[in-house]
Amino acid sequence: MSTATRAAVLVESGRPAPYASSRPLEVMSLRLDPPGPGELLVRVGAAGLCHSDLSVIDGSRPRPLPMALGHEAAGEVVATGGGTEFAPGDHVVLAFVPACGHCPHCAGGRPALCEPGAEANGNGTLLGGGLRLTGADGGRPRHHLGVSAFSEHIVVSARSAVRVDPRLPFEIAALFGCAVLTGAGAAFHSARVAPGDSVAVFGLGGVGLAALIAAKAAGAATLIAVDVVxxxxxxARELGATHAVAGGPDAVEAVREITRGGAEKVIDTTGVVAVLRQAYLATGRGGTTVTVGLPDPSRELALPALSLVAEERTLKGSYLGSCVPRRDVPRFVSMYRSGILPVDALLSHRLSLEEVNEGFDRLHTGEAVRQVIVF
Ligand SMILES: NC(=O)c1ccc[n+]([C@@H]2O[C@H](COP(=O)([O-])OP(=O)(O)OC[C@H]3O[C@@H](n4cnc5c(N)ncnc54)[C@H](O)[C@@H]3O)[C@@H](O)[C@H]2O)c1
Ligand SMILES: [Zn+2]
Ligand SMILES: [Zn+2]
Known part of the structure; x- marks a missing residue:
């Protein structure tokens, strides 16, 4: 039997801000097919607004449309299509890369690089190729990153889901699916922040602040927070940054001065190529620059090439924080519970589904950190 749901569907990308007037997301009634084998029907409890959604809305990250947007969510399993280890009543966090478990990258312990997962995400289908939503006009909206979080109910591959402690409120649990996996993973796995390190974080949105609190937890001694806002x-200062620097070209010199020559680890979370370049220039000899930003695919990066070798520098991309969601979500949740990762601080606004366009205005202007739609 199909399920009725209301979901925010992106009908056209590139409409101008303010989105409260151009309304690129339409909240509509849809039918949801029952879950097939290896799939789950989930009642969404909360869904976060991420800049990766905004990049699809503004057209800098092109995706097939119409698309039921959203990819950061937590909810409760209502039914399964069999063949999974989940049961109705389980609380789950959804990760935005479904991991097949069998491709060379999954087998090699890097599920964030799953090939069938990336292909399904690029096509806007669930893992395995299916579409599960149908509009009143018979149209079939695509799925965003296998999740389509801005919806009362969703059908997802069980390979997108991680079971979590049901005592965790949905509005906090949701943040672990993208902001925390990405930001904390970038600090722990990609930058490998170690006790005593000097660390700079460029961009203090949901992902950047998650990187900052993780760098703090890992023992960063000098922790520099950079943002234009x-x-x-x-x-960031309240969360333990030792220094705050205004974003802009002068940030490079400011970070180099504080760290006497450049930080050991620099994490860029802005999605702006010019800022990634600043992050690289603010990194010291022997240091590591990590970027999680997702700029427009047409953009290229120019760097002083000699420094890579002569200064033994490392520049790394980090997708999904290089996390293994089934290992890392429970670990990060337990760090949250013990007070080591104060994830609540990322949550700046709670919205209704109908306020989703207004929420993206707040993300666009920089007024919000992480906003969650609470169902
Ligand atoms: N790699 C991944 O797996 C992954 C996952 C999630 C998000 N992302 C990407 O990460 C980026 C950040 O996502 P978010 O949701 O935290 O976005 P956000 O909009 O909440 O945060 C970006 C921050 O960068 C700041 N900023 C802009 N220009 C700046 C400048 N010149 N100097 C310093 N700071 C500046 C903004 O003020 C903002 O606080 C986006 O590109 C998003 O698409 C990547
Ligand atoms: Zn995201
Ligand atoms: Zn795989």
Whole structure:
């Protein structure tokens, strides 16, 4: 039997801000097919607004449309199509890369690089190729990153889901699916922040602040927070940043001065190529620059090439924080529970599904950190 749901569907990309007037996302009634084998029907409890959604809305990350947007969510399993280890009543966090478990990258312990997962995400289908939503006009919206989180109910591959402690409120649990996996993973796995390190984080949105609190937890001694928005720098200071620097070309010199020659680890979470270049230039001899930003695919990066060799520098991309969601979500949740990762601090606004366009205005202007739609 199909399920009725209301979901925010992106009908056209590239409409101008403010989105409260151009309304690129339409909240509509849809039918949801029952879950097939290896799939779950999930009642969404909460869904976060991420810049990766905004990049699909503004057209800098092209995706097939119409698409039921959203990819950061937590909810409760209502039914399964069999062949999974999940049962109705389980609480789950959804990761935005479904991992097949069999491709060379999954087999090699890097599920964030899953090939069938990337192909399904690029096509806007669930893992295995299916579409599960149908509109009143018979149209079939695509799925965003296997999740389509801005919906009361969703059908997902069980390979997108991680079971979590049901005592965790959905609005906090949701953040672990993207912001925390990506940001904390970038600090722990990709930058390998170690006790005593000097660390700079460029961009203090949901992902950047998650990287910052993880760098703190890993023992960063000098922790520099860089953003163009003053309120975000102030929040970062409350969360343990030792220095705050205003974003812009002068940030490079400021970081180099504080660290006497450049930080050992620099994490860029802005998605802006010019800022990634600044992050590289703010990194010291022997240091590592990690980027999680997803700029427009047409953009290229120019760097002083000699420094890579003569200064033994490392520049790394980090997708899904190089995490293994089934290992890392429970670990990060237990770090949250013990107070080591204060994830609540990322949550700046709670919205209804109908307020989704207004929420993206707040993300676009920089007024919000992480906003969650609470169902
Ligand atoms: N690699 C991954 O797996 C992954 C996962 C999630 C998000 N992302 C990407 O990470 C990026 C960040 O996502 P988010 O949701 O945290 O976005 P966000 O919009 O909440 O945060 C970006 C921050 O960068 C700041 N910024 C902009 N220009 C700056 C400058 N010149 N100097 C310093 N700071 C500046 C903004 O003020 C903002 O606080 C996006 O590109 C998103 O698509 C990647
Ligand atoms: Zn995201
Ligand atoms: Zn795989």
């Amino acid at each position: 003053g309120s975000k720098r102030a929040l």
